[in-house]
Amino acid sequence: MGMIRSIETVTAQRVIAGKTISVSVVQRKQTPNKLSIAFNAVLGLLKGMWLTLTYFWSPEKVVTRMYPENRDTLQLTERFRGNLRFKFPNETAHKSHAALLEHITHETQTLPEVASEWIRDEDPTRWYHNCTGCSKCEEACPNASIRILTRQGEILEDREIDRFVWRLDSCMFCNACVLACPWDAIEMTGGFENAVYDRRLLVYCLNKLAGPRINLIQDEQDAAVRARMIDPRERFGGPIPMNGAGLPNLPPVALPAPPDVSTGAA
């Protein structure tokens, strides 16, 4: 079936339209006799039954996760495609190959860890990012769930990311944005507990800082200049209508004051 291997073909001379042409002929296989067909059929059935029986008596193969009960210990695999987030660039940059391998194969986090981590932690030094605002993810997104807003940089005089707006409500978690990113700036996490009462809360501003990539900031020696390169960005707010902004009959989502990043530590 399928592919014809060259060993099954023979070269022969055929007279076609008055010319003798050498052609490649596929040898017909001899049909096996009915007894061997029947034997193979029964053997196949028995093999299948044996396979399902091994599934039947091995409870350790059960793949079901008892989710609400095992929430505290639920392990999410590396490849799980949950909420999108900005990657902290220095997370894996300085690790050796072996350590990196270890990191990849053993980074199965439990759900509470994921949930607490998905909006990066409180440490402002981990808020820097690799995003250049190139809009490749926006182009790759089949649902138009990503909107990139850029601004003119004050110090570097180049376009840089202002807001990375991700619409969870229309995202289908296809991972195309992560694959499209040339800078390895975003990743998908294991978070999936996204229920909210206000649908405006499903439109996120993913970046914590508006500003250039982390290495461009690190190249600058003067801390005061570094602090001028970046501006804090809250999770909600901004010019995108649903992103926490007020609607007719609805006040804007109440947000805490933006944190202070004036020290410019990177």
Added chain:
Amino acid sequence: MNTALINMAMQTTLAAIEPRTIAQRAAESAHENLWITAGYFLAAIVGVALLLSFLGMALIYIERKVAAAFQCRIGPNRVGPWGLLQTVADTLKLVFKEDFVPQMADRTLHMIAPFLALLVPVVLLALIPYSPALQVADLNIGILFITAIGGFGVMGILIAGWSSNNKWSMIGAMRAGAQIISYELSATLALLVVVLFSGTMSLTGIVQSQEDGWWIWRGHAAGLCAFIIYLVASTAELNRTPFDIPEGESELTAGFHTEYSGLRFAFFFLAEFINMFTVSALTATLFLGGWMPFHIGDWTSFNSAMDAIPPSIWFLGKVTAIIFVIMWFRWTFPRLRVDQLMHLEWKVLLPIGFANLFIAAIIVLANAYPYPVAGQ
């Protein structure tokens, strides 16, 4: 009335000592007191109702759990301990659903069909010897009755498909008709082998003829062959996977019961599962010795240990094993095409069945059993 009840209770206790069918007891008591006969009828009706509801619930729960285990899942586990009340919850849901009849459907037939489908396995339940003391009726034409009534089962499905006024229902019903009628031939040929071996058509007689060894291995290869043919053919008669083309979801939505909802749908479902129990019970009775314990030749201590297990437990164990095998088929094999189905019956099973019957006749004529049998 009181004395009648006491009489009945005494007779019931006597029954444990003196094996008689419920029908015999009812007939005997008719000479003395009609109240006792009525009591037996009432007991039989209540018993059948309880058995039906229990069997339906238990089998559906087991099917779902077994399916889950075969597919590396857990299965129902939310309603009640280990999900035991899941079937109860589902039944309650079906009871409260709308009983829908399509606009152009034949109303009367549409209403009757589920009951016809359920009637057949219920009638067959009456013939099965559950233990020496528990059998509703022992007919001397038992096997003939089973094949006749079993063939009637296709009527419910055909009527359901016809009256629904839906092309899927119709095609599904026609497929079911063709399939059941075809496979009945092979099933009957396999039954005839056992009739030849035991020399009787009464089910109790067949069970008693297996006292020295079950027909599955006392009939040389013919017994085993008949057993396999009967298992395959009855799986096809049950419309279960791999022979479930009458309700093939991918092409026919749900086949003959597409237009059914609520309790009538539940009746089709119940009929399918009761049918599965009936077929397994018949297979156990005919080929695996019914309620007879497992004996090995002269191993007296082993045999007496086997005798210590009550006959009804033996029967239930055998039935459970066969039900498990049928479920195992369902969760392993892919569905056959219509032409493959017909090919399997008419070109494979039927010739083998005829040859098998012929060989069985030679074995019986030559009295060439592997070991001698008492009373033959």
